[in-house]
Structure formats: structure tokens, C-alpha cells
Amino acid sequence: MPWALLSILPIFGSGCQHDDGKPNVVIITFDTTRADHIGSYGMALAHTPTLDRLAAEGVRFENAIASAPITAVSHSSIMTGLLPPAHGVRDNGSFALGDDAVTLAERFKAVGYDTRAYVSAIVLNRRYRLDQGFDVYDDDLWGEAEPKMFMIRERPAAETIDRVIDWYGEREKQTKKNPFFLWVHLFDPHEPHKPPAWAKVLAPSSYDASIAYADRELGRLVDALRASGELDHTIFVFTADHGESIGEHGEKTHAIFVYRATTRVPLIVRYPPRFPQGNVYAGPVRNIDIAPTLLELAHLPGAKDTQGVDLTGMVRGDVPIVDLPQYSESKLAELDFGMAPLYAVRKDGYTFIRAPRPELYDLKNDPGELHNLYGDAKYQTKADALDVELEKLMQDSAKHAIAARTDPMSKETMEMLQSLGYLQGATDRASAAGIDPKDGIAMYSRLENARHFAQQRKWAAAEKELKAILVEMPRHFSARSVLALVEFKRGKYDEARAQYLELLAQDPKQFRLYGMLGEIELMQGKLDDAERYNMEALKIAPQFVEAMGQLGLIATIRGDDVMAKKWYDQAMLIDPTFPPLRRRLADLYFERGDFEAALKEYQEAFAHQAKDFRSLLQAGASARRADKPDEAEQLLRQAIKMRDKTWLPRYNLACLLASLGQSDNALQALDDAIAHGMVYGKLLVEDPDWDTLRKDPRFIALQKKVQKIDAAGSPKEGDIDGDIPDAD
Incomplete structure (x- = not known):
């Protein structure tokens, strides 16, 4: 509904000042968006009118670099002003921001701001603790359709923006309003690309069409702010968490390499009271500079606690431009593939990448970073100087370091990471230790090909690719993990069991493998074996919610309702929003004949999974049996609409x-x-x-x-x- 704004504008008021005169703050992050695929950054075929207008009304930063080409890592830098070695989040899915981190939301909340976030992908789920300081952290993605095999649970931009505008419309009805700090994350530019038909017509590729779609949906929010009179009283920041390789350097997407294709991001700041309109700032900046800039613009303390700098003076010309060193890293190759990590620094017009085979690029003459100058004697002094600069950044990070938390990921997160080849065993890491990612990217690409085959249900092709990898590297943990999951999804439980047992032989500490084995045994009716495997998983990871859920289901099948409820209650103490647990507990109450309790649990499950047809239908049945015919009729009519x-x-x-x-x-x-x-x-x-x-x-x-x-x-x-x- 690209023009739905026309129907909502009348609800917005015209007042824009708050009682205390504090500006609102809005941070918009697009996932996986290259700067050079936006119109105002020079792409003639781009269709990004919203972003182009924001750039014309604010400052466009030509040379902004993200701290990592990985969503959770980069967003942690944006929200804390710290580099990854300092904030401690080094990968998706297995790190959570530590409680000692101080986020922008916490700083603005402390001075009376209403703080809200709306995120669009499971990799930013609250379990990874970017929710710190937010009054509302809308990460309720359970209501979205089940993702395809191996894909990330997400929601489209239209649904996320709908939620933001619904809140904003209600806010505008209030006579007394606090200033707000708002973060909105749109995931659509991330593959697989599913742009609407109109966007495909306007843009040269599905990737660009997805950016165009996100741009149009963002336009609805910008128009709402403009119509209410609040836009000019709002510090409005747009950026991306990282870019996309699109095949450059042999990388199809992102996350492995730290070249500019995946680390150069758009950055636009619109704030008429302080930032000159239509200005283009060519100096080097980092996403860690966003936090201190916002804090200084809002006259809040804390900028000096970050590793970034306030950009306002340099943008306005009040102080000389500083050649800020731009740090980027990818630990994914090390943490998830067992290869060497990559660390990059950009300064003095050069890029230096620390790797087993180091790299040096002259950005003036080689902006695509294609011609490695490392090893050329006349550039050795420059390479050594940048290596020293990189070490300084790491030492500074050590001074700011906070401890991140590791997270026992959910089954869905595990599946998503497995699909990308991200989950590795200790033996696999040892066998690959020290391999330069430039040499390992071919294997990564083969795993990615197998994943795509499986998504398309081309099972034979997926198996062929995975088994070929295993012939070359029999102990390749990632390939075997994906193969096991493919066999499981196909219902080939005996084959899947054999693969998971082989994986456990390589790394007995992989508690998730016990959980998968438990599920296989449960599917085949082997309750004792299923129970044994899940208990083994809990010995290693006592908060592994999925294992508790399986144990509750096993108890239900055995007719032991007391034990089933015990397991479900224990699991929900850890993750009360996990809909499958709510449904299973509701089913238990329903079978007992406790229809009031069943109704409550089905409704709770539905509240967290708004497209859960089964829970809605069963809620209707429970309401009827609980002698609530009016509520039953309402629920059933809602199910009919769904x-x-x-x-x-x-x-x-x-x-x-x-x-x-x-x-x-x-x-x-x-x-x-x-x-x-x-x-x-x-x-x-x-x-x-x-x-x-x-x-x-x-x-x-x-x-x-x-x-x-x-x-x-x-x-x-x-x-x-x-x-x-x-x-x-």
C-alpha cells in the first residue's frame, strides 16, 4: 500500500514542539545496502526518492564505513559507539551484547525520552540484547509466515512501517508528549530478494528493487513526520549495517570479506537546526561516530565514553577535517569456518587488511580494492604504518572492552546458521586453522550453492554438492551439518541420524545435535531414546528451551500431564514468548478439560504469533467449551478472515x-x-x-x-x- 499515507494524514496533529524543546531522534537502518546503489550516491538507475530527498535536505556522507559486514555486530557498534573488539559482539546468533554496555536508547531514556525500536529480522531478536534501554522493542516476528528452509525469519518493510505509523498516529493524539528516540530496521535488501512487481519495473535488479521497496515504505514514515510538523524537530539518521558483494571478490553476498563492497555504507543526517542542507561530506567517517554525534546534538553526556567522534564541527566547517582511521573486521571466517579472521583499517587513502596473505590497496587509484600492493617493496612502509594503526585501534578497544554474552541459540537460529555453514565443530576449526578466507571462499560458495538447491527442493543436487565436499574433506563439520538437516527435512530420518551421530563423534559438546537426534527419535516414536538425547542436551546447555519443549511433549504422549507441565513451565521461565511452548501447554490444558486455562495459553501463543491459525482455531474451540460463546464466535470469525x-x-x-x-x-x-x-x-x-x-x-x-x-x-x-x- 505505497500511498496508504493519504488515509492516515488527518489523524496527525500540527504541533511539533515538546514541552522541554528536546529534539526527537530517529535512526533508520536498511540491511545489506550498498551506498553506490542509492541515487544520491551516484547510481542513475536507482529508484530511491525518499533517501535522495533526505540527502538533499541534510548531509550525505560520501565515505562511511561499517565496523563489520554482519548485522548484529554492526548494529551493536551503531548503538554503543564501540568497535567490535570493545562491545564484544563478533557474529550473528551466538553473541549477545553485555549488560555493561550502555546503548543510545539507555542514554536517551535516562533523560525522559520515549524509546522504541522496530526490527525486521530474527538476527536482531531481543535475546541478543540490543533491546537495552528501549521501552518498546518490537521484534515480534512469530506472526510472519514460516521462512523457507534455511532462511531468516523476517517481516516485510510494509508491516514494520505499519506498526511504526500506528504508534505514531496514537502518539499524535496526545496533548502532552515526550520526545522520542526511534530505531527502525528494514531487512528487505537482504537476500533472498522478494520485491513487489512495481519495484521490479523501476529498478535494474531484484536487489535494487528491494532497496526501492524499502525506500518507498520509509517514505510513508518520513511523510508522516513531515505532515505532523515534527520532521524539522527531529535528528534523522539513515544508514545501513553493511553492504553486499554481489559477486565481487568471489563473494556472492556478505559476511566473509571486509572490502568496501560490504563495508562502505550510506550515511545521511538530516537536522536543519545544525546540519547544512544539501552538503556532501567527503571525509572518512565510521558507524561508531553516529552515537557521539547524536549525543552532542541532543546535549547529552556520554560521547567521550565511545570510540567515535562528534562529526558536527567537521561537517559545519567549524573544525578541520580529521582523517579518521576506519576499522572493519570479520571474525565469521574464524568463528564459524575455522579460517583466519580478517581485520581492516582505512587511512591516508589506503586500505590495509591483516590476513595470512596481507593486502594493501590504493583507494584513489583502485577504489574497488582489486590490485593488492602488499609485497611491493615501495609500499612496505605504508603497509607497516597501517598495521601499527590497526594495532592502536585494537589497543584502544581493549580499554573500552565489555564482556559480551554467549547465547544458547534457538533451533530456528541454529537452522538458519547451519544453512549458511556457520556452525562448526572443534575438529573442523582445527583442520582449517590459518586458512586465508581468500582461499576458503570457494568452499563457502559451494555450501551456499547446496543451500540454494535445498531451498528449491532440489534434493538430489543439494546432496550431490554436500557429499562431494565431504569426499574432499570428510571431517567438514558445516557440510555434514547441512546434509543432516537436508535429510531430516526430507523425512529420511535414518540417514539424518547417521549424520548427526558422526557430527557428535567429532564434537561431543554440540548440544544442538542432541536436540536434533531427540527430534528424530520422537518422529519415529522412540520416546525413551528421544528423552535420553534431550537430557544430554540439557546437561551441556541447561537453558536449551527446545529440549525442554520436547521433553514436555514426550511426557504428554506418555500421559504424564504433571511432568509435561513441569517442563513447559520451566521452559517458559526462560523464554515466555516462544509460541510452540505456549501451544503445547495449551494443548495439554485442552486435553485435561481445563478450557479456561487452554484459552488463555492459546491466546498468549497467538499474541506472539499473529498468523498462528491453529492457535486461533483452538482458542475458539476452548472458548466454546469454557461456555463463552460470544468470544468463541469472535475468534472463529477472526480465523475465517485469516x-x-x-x-x-x-x-x-x-x-x-x-x-x-x-x-x-x-x-x-x-x-x-x-x-x-x-x-x-x-x-x-x-x-x-x-x-x-x-x-x-x-x-x-x-x-x-x-x-x-x-x-x-x-x-x-x-x-x-x-x-x-x-x-x-
């Missing part, structure tokens, strides 16, 4: 109305259910809700219609669940 081609909620609604004596409405609902594919005539024979209507000619006619369709064996579209409901 899946408008499905017969099941329509049939349940018909049963409810029949039980309430609303014959006309019940028969109309039944006819509607039949029209949407209800072909199970047996239900109409056995369901007691129809007892009072069995002699009604209208019911008899509908029953015959069902029998005729049933006999023809041609259920209609809409019977998408494959479920025959219990008689309720």
Missing part, C-alpha cells in the same frame, strides 16, 4: 451457531463451509450439534450436497490444512 479459503473455521462456526439454536445462521454458515471445501459427510452424521436440525429440509439438502461432492472425490481449494475437526 484463511478465507479454508472450510474448517466456517464449519466450526456453523456448529457453534447450531448449538446456540441459531438455525438459519448455522445452516448458512454450513453452506459456506461446503462451498469452501467441506466434503466430510461423516461429520454431519456424527456431530451432535446437528441433532436438532436433522429433520430440517435445508439440512437434509446440505447433507446430500456434501455426500455428492464426497462421492465425487473432488474437494475444493481451501481444504489446505488436511484436518478433519473434532466434533465441536
Whole structure:
């Protein structure tokens, strides 16, 4: 709905000043967005009118570098003003920002700001602790459709911006408002790209179309701020967490290398009271400079606690431009592939990359960093000087260092990281130790190819690629991990079990592998073995929620409701928002006949997973059994709206109305259910809700219609669940 703003503008007020005169602060981060794919940065075919206008009304930084080409790492730098060696987050999925970190949100909250964040991908889930200081941290992605195999759970820009605008509209109705600190993250430029059709027409590639889509959705928020009169009273920052290689240097996407393709990012600051409009700042800046700049502009303390600098004076020309050293790193190659880490510094017009085979590039003559000058004697002094500069940055980081937390990731995060080849065993790391990522990128690309084959359900091609890797490197943990997951997804449980057991033989401390083995045994009905594997997982990782959930399910199957509830309660103490646990506990209450408790848990599950059709349907059934017919009807009608081609909620609604004596409405609902594919005539024979209507000619006619369709064996579209409901 690109022009939905027209319908919401009237709700916004015209006042823009707060009682204390403090400016609002907005940080917008696009994922995976190269600076040179934005119109104002010189790409003629880009379609980014929102960003281009912001650049024209503010300052565009031509030479901004991110601290890492990895989402969680880079965002941690943006929010703390610290480099990765200082804030301690070095990778996605397995690090969480330490409690000792002081975020921008915490600093603004301390002086009375309302602080809110809306993120669009699971890699920024609150478990990674970027939520510190936010009054509202909207990372509720459970309501989105299940991601494809190996992909990250995300939500599209339109849904994220809808939530922001809903909040902003309510805020504008208030007569007394605090200033706000708002962070909005849009994930759409990250692959796989799924831009709308209109964007594909306007942009030269799916990647650029995804940026165009995010730009248009951002425009709705900018227009809302402009219409309310608050935009000029807002420090507005736009940047990206990192760029994208798009095949440069042999890297298809990002995360391994630290070349400018993945570390140069757009940075635009719009704040008319202090920043000159239409200015282009060519000096080197870093994403760690965002935090101190915002703190100084808002007259807040804390800038000196960061490793960045306030850019305001240099932008305005009040102080000379400083050649700031630009640090970037990727530890992913080391942490997840066992290869060497990469550390880069850019200064004096050169890039130096510390690696087993070091690299040096002359940025003036070689901005694409294609011609390595390291080893040329006439450049050795420059290389040595930059290596010293890099060491200084690391030493400074040590002075600011805080301890990050490691995180026992969820099964979904594990699957996503496995898919990228990110989870490695100790033996794999040892065998690859010291390999330069330039030499290891080919293997990474082969793993990525196998992942794409699996996503497309080209199982044979995926297996062929993975098994070929294992022939060359039999102890390659990543390839075997992905192969095991492919076999599991295909239902080849014996083959998957063999792969997971081989992985455990390589690294017995991988608690997630025990969890996967437990799930395999559970799928095959081997409850004792499933229990044993999950208990082993908990010995290694006592807070592994998925193992507790499996143990609760095992207890339920055994009929031990007390033990099942014990496991579910213990798991929810650790992660109360995890919908599968809520559903399982709700199922347990439902089977017990405690329908009030079941209703509560189904609704709680639905609150965290707004597209959870099953929980919504079961909530309706629970409400009916709890003698709450009005609530049951409301829930069932909501389920019908959610899946408008499905017969099941329509049939349940018909049963409810029949039980309430609303014959006309019940028969109309039944006819509607039949029209949407209800072909199970047996239900109409056995369901007691129809007892009072069995002699009604209208019911008899509908029953015959069902029998005729049933006999023809041609259920209609809409019977998408494959479920025959219990008689309720």
C-alpha cells in the first residue's frame, strides 16, 4: 500500500514542539545496502526518492564505513559507539551484547525520552540484547509466515512501517508528549530478494528493487513526520549495517570479506537546526561516530565514553577535517569456518587488511580494492604504518572492552546458521586453522550453492554438492551439518541420524545435535531414546528451551500431564514468548478439560504469533467449551478472515451457531463451509450439534450436497490444512 499515507494524514496533529524543546531522534537502518546503489550516491538507475530527498535536505556522507559486514555486530557498534573488539559482539546468533554496555536508547531514556525500536529480522531478536534501554522493542516476528528452509525469519518493510505509523498516529493524539528516540530496521535488501512487481519495473535488479521497496515504505514514515510538523524537530539518521558483494571478490553476498563492497555504507543526517542542507561530506567517517554525534546534538553526556567522534564541527566547517582511521573486521571466517579472521583499517587513502596473505590497496587509484600492493617493496612502509594503526585501534578497544554474552541459540537460529555453514565443530576449526578466507571462499560458495538447491527442493543436487565436499574433506563439520538437516527435512530420518551421530563423534559438546537426534527419535516414536538425547542436551546447555519443549511433549504422549507441565513451565521461565511452548501447554490444558486455562495459553501463543491459525482455531474451540460463546464466535470469525479459503473455521462456526439454536445462521454458515471445501459427510452424521436440525429440509439438502461432492472425490481449494475437526 505505497500511498496508504493519504488515509492516515488527518489523524496527525500540527504541533511539533515538546514541552522541554528536546529534539526527537530517529535512526533508520536498511540491511545489506550498498551506498553506490542509492541515487544520491551516484547510481542513475536507482529508484530511491525518499533517501535522495533526505540527502538533499541534510548531509550525505560520501565515505562511511561499517565496523563489520554482519548485522548484529554492526548494529551493536551503531548503538554503543564501540568497535567490535570493545562491545564484544563478533557474529550473528551466538553473541549477545553485555549488560555493561550502555546503548543510545539507555542514554536517551535516562533523560525522559520515549524509546522504541522496530526490527525486521530474527538476527536482531531481543535475546541478543540490543533491546537495552528501549521501552518498546518490537521484534515480534512469530506472526510472519514460516521462512523457507534455511532462511531468516523476517517481516516485510510494509508491516514494520505499519506498526511504526500506528504508534505514531496514537502518539499524535496526545496533548502532552515526550520526545522520542526511534530505531527502525528494514531487512528487505537482504537476500533472498522478494520485491513487489512495481519495484521490479523501476529498478535494474531484484536487489535494487528491494532497496526501492524499502525506500518507498520509509517514505510513508518520513511523510508522516513531515505532515505532523515534527520532521524539522527531529535528528534523522539513515544508514545501513553493511553492504553486499554481489559477486565481487568471489563473494556472492556478505559476511566473509571486509572490502568496501560490504563495508562502505550510506550515511545521511538530516537536522536543519545544525546540519547544512544539501552538503556532501567527503571525509572518512565510521558507524561508531553516529552515537557521539547524536549525543552532542541532543546535549547529552556520554560521547567521550565511545570510540567515535562528534562529526558536527567537521561537517559545519567549524573544525578541520580529521582523517579518521576506519576499522572493519570479520571474525565469521574464524568463528564459524575455522579460517583466519580478517581485520581492516582505512587511512591516508589506503586500505590495509591483516590476513595470512596481507593486502594493501590504493583507494584513489583502485577504489574497488582489486590490485593488492602488499609485497611491493615501495609500499612496505605504508603497509607497516597501517598495521601499527590497526594495532592502536585494537589497543584502544581493549580499554573500552565489555564482556559480551554467549547465547544458547534457538533451533530456528541454529537452522538458519547451519544453512549458511556457520556452525562448526572443534575438529573442523582445527583442520582449517590459518586458512586465508581468500582461499576458503570457494568452499563457502559451494555450501551456499547446496543451500540454494535445498531451498528449491532440489534434493538430489543439494546432496550431490554436500557429499562431494565431504569426499574432499570428510571431517567438514558445516557440510555434514547441512546434509543432516537436508535429510531430516526430507523425512529420511535414518540417514539424518547417521549424520548427526558422526557430527557428535567429532564434537561431543554440540548440544544442538542432541536436540536434533531427540527430534528424530520422537518422529519415529522412540520416546525413551528421544528423552535420553534431550537430557544430554540439557546437561551441556541447561537453558536449551527446545529440549525442554520436547521433553514436555514426550511426557504428554506418555500421559504424564504433571511432568509435561513441569517442563513447559520451566521452559517458559526462560523464554515466555516462544509460541510452540505456549501451544503445547495449551494443548495439554485442552486435553485435561481445563478450557479456561487452554484459552488463555492459546491466546498468549497467538499474541506472539499473529498468523498462528491453529492457535486461533483452538482458542475458539476452548472458548466454546469454557461456555463463552460470544468470544468463541469472535475468534472463529477472526480465523475465517485469516484463511478465507479454508472450510474448517466456517464449519466450526456453523456448529457453534447450531448449538446456540441459531438455525438459519448455522445452516448458512454450513453452506459456506461446503462451498469452501467441506466434503466430510461423516461429520454431519456424527456431530451432535446437528441433532436438532436433522429433520430440517435445508439440512437434509446440505447433507446430500456434501455426500455428492464426497462421492465425487473432488474437494475444493481451501481444504489446505488436511484436518478433519473434532466434533465441536
